[in-house]
Amino acid sequence: MDLLLWRHAEAVDGSPDHTRELTERGLKQARKMADWLDQHRPKRLRVLASPTMRTRQTAAAFTDAFEIVPALGPECGVSDLLAASGWxxxxxxxxxxxxxxxxxxxxxxxxxxxxxxxxxxxxxxWWFTNRVREGESQTVLRAVIPADLA
Known part of the structure; x- marks a missing residue:
């Protein structure tokens, strides 16, 4: 399995938190990373996004075919992320x-x-792969791409 973690791009400050939108810089960051993803994406990629506006805008820069998952919200924990991803x-x-x-x-x-x-x-x-070698499960870090290098 491949697991890609994409933090939302830069958003405006303010409240309520869930309705904060991306800044102009954030929109550019999201488009640049979306272009990188489009060139390097794994096959059969399922895209899940937090219900916040900034994460939906970030995901939408890449695809319209994403699923909004409440368990990925700002208050989520690692167990929520693992359950949503199936990792x-x-x-x-x-x-x-x-x-x-x-x-x-x-x-x-x-x-x-x-x-x-x-x-x-x-x-x-951040892009991770899980593989099994000699009966042992291993996590491999495939890539870390900051927004300014995408």
């Missing part, structure tokens, strides 16, 4: 468009085996 047992690939600190904590768990307060920058993408 590591689902087939194909899943792209989660979400928030800090949940995405960073999930990245830490996948790479180090424990949750920790790691930061995924706004608009950045």
């Amino acid at each position: 590591p047992d689902a087939t194909g690939a899943t792209l989660l468009v979400g928030h800090q600190p949940g995405l960073g904590r999930l990245a830490a768990l996948l790479l180090s085996g424990i949750e920790a307060d790691w930061t995924i920058k706004k608009g950045a993408l």
